[in-house]
Amino acid sequence: MSFVLPNVALTSIYVSLLSDFAVQRATTLQKPLSGLLGVLVGGPMMINQARLIIMGLALVVLLLFLNMALGQGLRRGGWLYEQVDRWRRPSNRRGEMGSAHFCTMREYRRYRREDGDGITLLGAFWGERGRRLDWGYGKFCMGAEDAARGLLTLGAPGSGKTQAVILPVIADRMNCHHSLIVVDPQGELTPYIKEIAKVTGHLVAIHDPTSATGPRFNLAQGLSNIPSANAIARVLVPSADGDNRFWADSATDLLTACLLRFANLGQIKAALTDMQALAKRLIEKPDDAALAAGSFIASVRADGKIATNVVATLGTALTGWSSEQVRQNTAASDFTAELLVTQPTVVVLTCPGAMRKVYAPYLGATLQKLMSDLDTIGEQCGGPLPAPVGVIIDEFPTLGRLDSLVESVNLVRKRRISILVGAQTKGQFHLIYGEEATKALFTGLATQIVYGGCDHDTAKFYSDASGTSTADANPDPARANLRQRPLLTSDEIVNPQYGNCMIFSRFVESNFALQIVVMAELTRFYERTDWKARLTVHRHHDTLLLERGVELTKKLIASRKPFVLLTKPSTTVPATELETIFNEASYLHTAAKMQAVPMKASSNVLQAAGVRTASLEELTKRFKIIERS
Incomplete structure (x- = not known):
């Protein structure tokens, strides 16, 4: 042509x-x-x-x-x-002392195209010379590629990052039938997710290690090699510097070996009471676990002084497993990563605020395990996952040191996994990861939203990140007085000229690359009229919650969404509603494949939770009646 x-x-x-x-x-x-x-x-x-x-x-x-x-x-x-x-590319004006500038209309064109697999933020957006960039329709659209390259939001408590960024992203992705892993250490997001799931029909698995009724998860299940076990151990054992680093590293090696040898963390905690028996258990087979615990075994055979300190360090890290309830909650798994790619599911990892300091590292380790399993599924599928999965992490620094996640944040996009990270300040990352690892994490998250009112250190970092521009100090064109200045000073980050936050986004096209800087005022979730209408229509519906000890029967049909059948339906769901669900799903249910998974807890726990159990014969008759109808 x-x-x-x-x-x-x-x-x-x-x-x-x-x-x-x-x-x-x-x-x-x-x-x-x-x-x-x-x-x-x-x-x-x-x-x-x-x-x-x-x-x-x-x-x-x-x-x-x-x-x-x-x-x-x-x-x-x-x-x-x-x-x-x-x-084909936006014009890039060159300044004598710097060419940084706010986003122009031409540069914003990329963010006007909506993508069903991406993220769309509503609000008002201003660019160069205070011009509205969204043409009145109030949308900042990130495509699937932009979403997969990560999103970071920083804001002080009460700034609105949860209501304006995290909750709208969760709701819109659930509306697109994406599966999510939501880490909610404060328990603030869980009630909203349960309400949104009434609209979208997601299966919700709320895992709380201190809960008496929620689904269980076993970190040690499926671990068969040193790298995967060591990634979990590094999250559970807090890192240390100086002289204490030796004990932390030794405890990490011991926990790595124990994760390969024992069935769950409760057994590991119990085994720490007898070092001789523990060493004997670890060396009973000459495999990777025995080699990983080699220094511990050698110390036990000698005077045992080093082994005692290592066990003490590991025992301190596993203090939370002194609770019988926590040991039961982590003894088996009621959900796996496979559920996320076969059924629209939201896995919520949470714990009570008073116990956050003890169990937040465990939530981080659970997230690490699910991410590792999703990566394995992606490799088996030849690259990307069968369905997109979003990872939403609120208060990211409270989860402990997630080195593997920080290192792989640039690689998960190839698996159709997108990450949204929320935190309060940049200094929180420095305390845990140090300066270099913090830079690596921030570099991997291509879109970053910074709310005004932040601390000076965070404002200084983004002032430097905004770039250098050329300013004319003399308004007389005949006597230009050019000088160099940051595009945004620290004060302008803390007090935005327009809106209440700044959006920094980087992207690379085939023939050009850009970093845009946008001033924005994002619409909060309770201001969204579309979700108000949806939640009002479905307010009398029930949330499909995954219960403890429930086995899932799945039959995938290409033209239908996967359907999950509960062997122990909740008493809150009427029989007529179950019939409607089964008729719409159009699945073949084989009663012979269903078997009730007994709970290890007492029957009083089921009664307190309001869960009605039934025999296999009763369930078989019920499903035959529904299929005939």
């Missing part, structure tokens, strides 16, 4: 302008043309044949020169190629 259109255009112009000059009556007698020349000219004898030939040859010469010029100009590096390529 690069050659066809110019040739057609030139021919049309040539014929339009010179047709009267080329086609004229002959004034003298002409000899008829013969052969190929007569075929090419094609004019009748009453037309001046010579003039027609000359004008035709002139057109051929013009087309020849045109195609030669196009061939030279459109080759890679040619003048025309460069000019066309320059038109």
Whole structure:
């Protein structure tokens, strides 16, 4: 098309302008043309044949020169190629002392295209010279690629990062039937998720290690190699510096070996009371676990002083498993990462605020385990996951040191996993990860939302990140006084000129790369009229909650969404509603494959939770009646 259109255009112009000059009556007698020349000219004898030939040859010469010029100009590096390529990308004005600037209308065009697999934030957005960039429709649309490259939001308590960023992202992604892993150390998001799930029909698994009724999760289940076990151990055992680093590293090695040898963390905690028996259990098979605990075993065989300190360090890290209830909650798994890619599911990891300091590292380890399992599923599927999965982490620094997550934040996008991280200040990351690891984490999260009213250290970091611009201190154009200044000073980060937050986003296209800076005022979740209407319509519905000891029967049909069948339905769900669910799902339920998983807790726990159990025969009869209806 690069050659066809110019040739057609030139021919049309040539014929339009010179047709009267080329086609004229002959004034003298002409000899008829013969052969190929007569075929090419094609004019009748009453037309001046010579003039027609000359004008035709002139057109051929013009087309020849045109195609030669196009061939030279459109080759890679040619003048025309460069000019066309320059038109495709936003203009980048060069300043004498810096070219940083706020987002322009042309640069914002990327964020006007909605993507069902991406993230859309509502609100008002301002760019260069205080212009509204969203044209009144109030949307900042990040595509699937932008969402997969990570989103970070920083804001002081009460700034609105939860209501304006985290909750809208959760609601919109659930509305698109994406599965989510939500880490909610404060328990603030869980009630909202249960209400939203009434609208979207998600299965909600709320895992609280201190709960007596919620679904269980076993960190040691499925661990078969040193790297995966060590990633879990590094989260559970807090890191230390100086002289204490040796004991922390030794305790990590011991826990790595124990995760491969024992069935769950409760057994590991109980085994720490007898070092001799523990060493004997670890060395009973000459495998990876025995080698990982080699230094501990050698110390036990000697005087045992080092082993005693290592066990004390590990025992302190596992203090939370002194509780019988916690040991039961982590003895088995009622959900796995496979559920996230076969059924629209929201896994909520939470704990009471008073116990957050003890169990927040466990929530981080659970997140690490699920992420590792999702990565394994992605490898088995040849790269991306069968369905997109979002990871929402509120108060990220409270989860402890998640080194593996920080290192892989740039790689998870290939698995269709997107990460949203919420925190209060940049200093929280420095305390846990240090300066270099914090830079690596922030670099991996391509879109960052910073709320005003932040601390000076955070404001200084983003002032430097905004870049350097050229400012004219003299308004008189005849006497320009150019000077260098940050695009945003620390004060302008703390007190935005427009809105209440700043959005920094980086992206790379095939022929250009940009960092945009946008001032914004984001719409909070309770201000969203669309979700108000949805929640009002479904307010009398029940949330599909995953219960403890429930086995899931899944049959995947390509044209239907996966359906989860509960072997122990809650008494709050009426039989007529169950019939409606089963009829709409259109699945074949095989009663022979269903079996009730007994709970290890006492029957009083089930009664207190309001859960009604039934025998396999009763369930079989019930499902046959529903299928016939």
